[in-house]
Amino acid sequence: MSSADPDFAIVGLGLIGGSIARDLAALGATVAAFDADPATLDDACTAGVVRRPLPASLAGAGCARAVVIAVPVTAAPGVLLGLRSQLRTDTLVTDVGSTKQSIEHAALRQGMGEQFVGSHPLAGDHRAGWSASRPGLFRSTRAFVCPSPRARNDVVQAALDLWRTLGAQPTLTTAAEHDRQLAWTSHLPQSVAYLLAAAIARSRADRDWLGPGGRDTMRLAASPPELWTGIALDNAAALGHALAAFRRCTADLEQALADGDEARVRELFDTARQWYCGG
């Protein structure tokens, strides 16, 4: 690595990529970055966060110590393709998407399995974009780290170190296990927030009659639909399975209400509270 090489190359300066760039720059690292929105890239350079703006070809990204792909999951495989011809063999390639199997498959297909380690920090938010990015976003959050089956130990360590540097607690797992579990703990709640808002919208109920509880339950409905359409389709099988199970629970409650079956309603609510409160 020449002294002119950047320490990190970040592709996409949204909430996650922008926050990573801010923290790394604050720690003194040289950050190179690209964003499809020229104004965002300008802002990040003016703020002193990005030292080297990258062109759309990403030329120059491949000689960084680590490349972080922080674009929507549907766009991430295309970024890998752009990097392939220029990557140094000791560079860690990671991403931050909410699904981990499709990007891993893309990395393996492109012969980048040895240096690819998928990541997913649980720091998502209903806000989005560079303007929502901020220092310290990852402090004390969990970051899933999913090494490809071919990943070298040194790049796995580099991925773990990166998240620790950002203050996150890395959890090692596989891409398959990640996607199976996150279908339940993230993609299902996100989908349900959208479904709840969509169902109420169709009912023409008065939005002003929402209380603080209802608003919180649907807070994720403010999340960017384009981002989540991609995630939902990318994990369609596992999410579909979770949605079907959830729909059966809903039908159970409807039946219990129709029957006036107090014990059954109560049991369902008790199970829920006990699990949520960690009992």
Added chain:
Amino acid sequence: MSSADPDFAIVGLGLIGGSIARDLAALGATVAAFDADPATLDDACTAGVVRRPLPASLAGAGCARAVVIAVPVTAAPGVLLGLRSQLRTDTLVTDVGSTKQSIEHAALRQGMGEQFVGSHPLAGDHRAGWSASRPGLFRSTRAFVCPSPRARNDVVQAALDLWRTLGAQPTLTTAAEHDRQLAWTSHLPQSVAYLLAAAIARSRADRDWLGPGGRDTMRLAASPPELWTGIALDNAAALGHALAAFRRCTADLEQALADGDEARVRELFDTARQWYCGG
């Protein structure tokens, strides 16, 4: 009203009743109160919030300027029964429950229609009990005020004044309209939070893998199941209708995911976001 009569009598010193008592006492009013838990009543007296503890018979409550029933919706009709024989005709009787038709019917049945005005402040929370009650809980919140069809104008005004005194913004409506709308904007979100937690509990997913978004979506699952079992059953027809519509939305999303139909997934998420963000 003799000078020895309390200004307000509050039955139930939970989150809502306790917070009302705190605010009224802070404004210099004489508060009489009963709570089924003797320790709670003792605490409220020791804190100087309740000046007159009431017995289980509620003897003495009926000569207050206003009686506020702040017990679970299933217990509220029984409180009306206890008050009936001792009520002065100029006393406002109100409640704070999340359903408004059943308590109004009970008031009418017991010949208390002229002085009964149902209330429902949108200040509920997943926390409960006297220990969760606090000053200023109603500041800037909406309070639905549902006069019985026979209510006299002076008691309606007294109910509106009470909520304004507590800092809330009263919204006049009918019990039927309240229950129909709140099935969508409150009882459905609450039920969905329980259903989401129950479905994930059954899946045996790892609770530690929840992110901040998933946790917020299910925050209401920490609410007291006994309270919400009563509310759900008390508004079973309207809530069942809302749950069925919501379940059909869920099935739509499952189908769109199974078909890989990006446009349909996106349209659903867009509808949701637009409604939630007030677009």
